[in-house]
Amino acid sequence: MSSTLDHLMTGFGVALTPMNLMLAAVGSFIGTVVGMLPGLGPINGVAILMPLAFALNLPPESALILLVAVYLGCEYGGRISSILLNVPGDAAAIMTAVDGYPMARKGLGGVALSISAWSSFVGSMIAIAGLVVAAPLLASWALAFGPAEYFALMVFAFACLTGLMGDQPVKAGLAAVLGLSLATVGIDANSGVYRYTFDSVHLADGIQFVAVVIGLFSISEILLMIEQITAGNTMITQTGRNMFNLKEMAQTWWGTVRSSIVGFFVGVLPGAGATIASAMTYSMEKRLTDTEGTFGKGDIRGVAAPEAANNASAAGSFVPMLTLGVPGSGTTAVMVGALALYNITPGPALFEQRPTLVWGLIASMFIGNIMLLAMNIPMIRIFTRILSVPNWALVPGILAVSTVGVYAIHATTFDLVLMTVLGVIGYVLRKLHMPMAPLILGFVLGELIEQNLRRALSMTNGDWSILTESGISRGFWVCTVLMLTVPFIVRAVIQRRRQRAIPAAVAATPEQAG
Amino acid sequence: MADRILGLVCLILAAGMGWLGRGYVAPISYEPVGPAAFPLLLAGLMAVLGGWLAVRPQPQVDGAEPAEPLWGPASIRVLTLAAVMLAYAVLFQWLGFVIATALMTLPVGRVFGGTWRQCAVAGVALGVSFFLLFDRVFDVILPPGLLHLLG
16 A cells, blocks of 8 residues: 555656646646537547657656546536537536526526536545556456456457447447457558558558548538537526525535446446446435435436546546556547557556656546646636527637647558548537447557467467366356346336336326326 | 437447458467457447447436437538538548638538638638648648649
8 A cells, every 4th residue: 555655656756747737727628628518528638649649759657647638628618518518529518407507597507517526526536546556456356467467358358338229239349340340450560461551552551540540520410410500598697696605515515426426436337437327326316315306407416426436437547547558438548548549558557657747647538637626616607608608700710639649659641531531421420329438449449459369378288178268257258148148028017116106197097197 | 219220220230240250260370369359349348338338328417408309400501511521521632722721611611600701711811821831830730732734
C-alpha cells in the first residue's frame, strides 16, 4: 500500500507540472463543451482531440492527461443540455434528463445543475480512489497471464459487449466481427503476407486508426445531425437559486455514494459503460427511495444518482484498460489507440515499465476532477451560452477540426477519403442500430487477439486444448458463456412476466390505464 | 427489411473475405496457424451472424427505438452533405486548408440553416483562424494549396 502511495506521489509530481496542469484545464473545458453539445459524447471528444494531441508532439503523459480530462469533462457536460434542453449530450446523460428537465421547468435548473456537478465530482472521486486500490492489485495478478489467458479475456470482453447490448446482440456481434476484420488489413506481422490490401501502398500499413475513429464517430455524427435539425427545443432560462442547499445535499448523499460504487464496478466490467451504469442506478434509486412516486417529476435524487454513476463508471473503465490492456468502454478503446500511436501497449507490464505515465494519469484524474467542479459551478452561465452557437457555424468547425486531425498524421488525401467513406458507412450502420462500441473495440483488439491466439497455438503446435488449460482461462470461458446466455434468459423471463401483468393491470384499473 | 439487406451484405462480404483469405499462404511457416486462419475464422463468424440476420431479423423489443427507414425526407440533405464532405477530402490538399474550408462551409452551413452571407463570413473566419491556430501556433503543418501561389 505504501508503495502505491509513493507511486501516487510521483504521479502528482508529473500531473502538477505547469504544462500538464494547463492541459488538464483546457481538456476539462473542451470536454465539458463537447459533452454538452447534443449528439457529441466523450468518444467524439477524445476522437477529435487524439490526432491533434499527437500532431502537437505532446509527450505521451501529457497527451493522455489531455484526453482523460476531455473524457471526464464530457461526462460532466452531458448533463447540462439534458437538464436545460431535455436533449442529452450523450446516451449516458439520458437518465439525467428524466428528472433534471422537470426540475428546470419548475425553475430549479440551477439547483439541478449544481447538485449534478457535485454528485459527478463525488462519483468520480470515489471511483478514482477505487482505481488506485484495484489497479495495482489487478495488474500484479494479470502478470500471470499467458497468451491463452489473454485470448480468453478478450473473448470475454466481446461477450460482455454483445450480451449487454440490449435488444441487438446479433448486430453487436456483427459489429465486433467487422471491427476485427478491419484490423486484419495490412501486412501480417508474423509472415509478411499482405492481407486485403488490394495492392494499395496506403493500405500496406493497415487502415489508419484515426481515420476509422473520426469517420465512424465524427463524420457519421454530422450526417445524423442533419436529420434532427427540425427538432425544435426551447431552452429554459435559469431562474431561482443557482446552488443546492445543505438539506438537498443530505437528501442526495447516500444515493450518490451508492450509485458511485455501483457505477465504478459497472465501469470496471469490460464492455459495460456509463450508459448502463446510469440506467441501472437510476432504477435502483427509484426502487430504494421513491416512496412518494416523485421520480420522473423532478426529484433531485433522480438527478444525483445517474450523474454519480456515469462519472464513476468513466473512471472505473480505466481499470481494465490500464491493467489488462482491454478497454472497458468505447472511449477507453480510443485511448488504447492513442497509446498505440506512441508505441505504448497498455497492460500489466505498463505499471512496471512506465510508472510515471500510469500514476501521472491517475493523479491528473484527481486534479481534473477538482478543476471540473471548480469550473462547473460558477461558470455554468458561460457553458449554457455556448449552447446557443448555431449549427451552421458549429458543424463546419467540427468537420474542419476532424479533417485536420486525420490529415496531420500522414498528410495524405487517401486517409481523408477513407475517413469520409467510413463516415458514410458508419452513418448507414448507425441508422440500422448497429452499435459502434463493439466495432471500435474489435478494431483496437484485432491484432492483439490474433497474435495471442497464434502464440498460444504455437506453444502446443496447434493443439487447441491450451485455450482451456489454466484455471484463469477456464474462468473467463465460463463467464463468457454466462454473459452470452444470462441476458437472454432474463429478458425472456421479464417479457413473459410483463405479458402476463399487462392484461391483469388493465382488468383491475381500467379507468387509470390511460 | 433493412436488417435482411444488412444480413445479405454481410454474407457477400464474408464470401469475399473467405475467397481472398484462402489464398494467404506464408512462404516459410514458423507456426501452426498461418496468416489465413484468423481471416477465415472471421469470415465464418460473419457469415453465420449475417445469415442469421437475413433469415431472422432482430425482433422489436418494448421501449427500443423503432428501426428508421434508410430513405426519408432528409436523405437529399444527407447525400448533399456526404458529397460535400467527399469533395472537401479530395480537394483539401490541392486547394489548401483555407480555401477548402471556406468553400466547404458554404454548402454545409446552408444545409444547417445559415444564410449565404452568414456561411460565407463563417467560412472565411474558420479557414483563416484555424489555419493560424494550427499551422502557426500549434505547428501542425496544413497544406497551403493555392495560397502557395500567392507567395
